[in-house]
Amino acid sequence: MERYLRVLRLFWGTAIAAELEYRINFVVAALSSLGSLSGSLFGLFLFYRTNYTFDGWSWDEALVVLGVFTMLQGFAATFLSPNLNQIVKQVQEGTLDFVLLKPISSQFWLSARTISPWGFPDLLFGAIVLGYAGSRLDIPWYAYFAGAVPLAFGLISLYSLWFMLGATSIWFVKIYNVTEVLRGLIEAGRFPMVAYPVAYRFFFTFIVPVAFLTSIPAETLLGRTELTWIIAAAGLAIALFFVSRTFWNFALRFYTSASS
Numbered sequence: 357m358e359r360y361l362r363v364l365r366l367f368w369g370t371a372i373a374a375e376l377e378y379r380i381n382f383v384v385a386a387l388s389s390l391g392s393l394s395g396s397l398f399g400l401f402l403f404y405r406t407n408y409t410f411d412g413w414s415w416d417e418a419l420v421v422l423g424v425f426t427m428l429q430g431f432a433a434t435f436l437s438p439n440l441n442q443i444v445k446q447v448q449e450g451t452l453d454f455v456l457l458k459p460i461s462s463q464f465w466l467s468a469r470t471i472s473p474w475g476f477p478d479l480l481f482g483a484i485v486l487g488y489a490g491s492r493l494d495i496p497w498y499a500y501f502a503g504a505v506p507l508a509f510g511l512i513s514l515y516s517l518w519f520m521l522g523a524t525s526i527w528f529v530k531i532y533n534v535t536e537v538l539r540g541l542i543e544a545g546r547f548p549m550v551a552y553p554v555a556y557r558f559f560f561t562f563i564v565p566v567a568f569l570t571s572i573p574a575e576t577l578l579g580r581t582e583l584t585w586i587i588a589a590a591g592l593a594i595a596l597f598f599v600s601r602t603f604w605n606f607a608l609r610f611y612t613s614a615s616s
Contacts, residue, residue, distance in 0.1 A: 360464065367469055371469075372471060376473070382477075389426075389430075400547070417489070417548075420493075422546055424482070424573050427479055427483065429482070430481075435472075436514070437472070438470050438471065439470055440467065440515075447525045450613065452613075466519075466522075467519060495577065499577050499579060500577060502577065502579075506568070506572050506585070514542070515597075516596035518535060527610060542569065544556075545567075545570035568592060572589055
């Protein structure tokens with residue numbers, strides 16, 4: 357574990373130093389994140405401007421969901437996208453060979469090789485929205501730690517799904533659009549699940565677990581979720597993580613290296 361942490365510090369230190377050579381990109385990323393958040397707020401406002409409310413969700417409570425979703429976007433842009441989207445490129449160009457030869461877990465290398473600071477604005481803006489909504493709802497400070505538990509499980513689930521989609525490139529090679537489909541489905545998490553018809557709620561809970569990414573952490577933060585859902589989020593995260601490891605090892609059996 358100590359060796360992996362040392363390697364991780366080296367990876368991320370090098371990546372941030374390289375990215376900060378183009379500091380204007382951070383300003384562009386911040387403006388882009390602000391524009392995206394403004395669009396999300398406007399979309400939510402269109403629902404609530406005529407005193408309409410999602411069943412059981414006030415305006416401030418819906419802001420909690422949006423804040424969690426914005427932080428989820430920031431996490432994906434910072435850690436997942438710059439790493440997992442490169443799996444397709446590694447397979448296509450044959451550079452996955454060099455990863456497999458390294459004396460380190462190939463899944464760890466592919467998942468944590470780099471980090472992008474351009475996702476930090478989303479993390480910051482999401483935290484601001486959460487803090488604002490929480491102050492209006494008088495959410496106690498310890499509730500944020502409670503909400504962080506299912507959120508962490510949700511992030512593990514998202515990582516595992518994203519990694520498995522990237523691993524399918526070993527068979528299909530050019531699948532850049534598959535991860536974009538996943539990102540498009542995750543967009544549904546910007547609103548509470550009750551905003552969707554029953555069939556869509558089922559799909560976003562049991563097929564593509566978007567509800568475990570935003571709504572359940574938000575409900576936990578608001579202190580109104582059942583323990584059963586948190587346990588389910590933990591079980592789903594653990595199961596998907598181990599499935600992703602098993603699936604990656606299975607996929608490597610079909611990998612034809614660039615030199616063979």
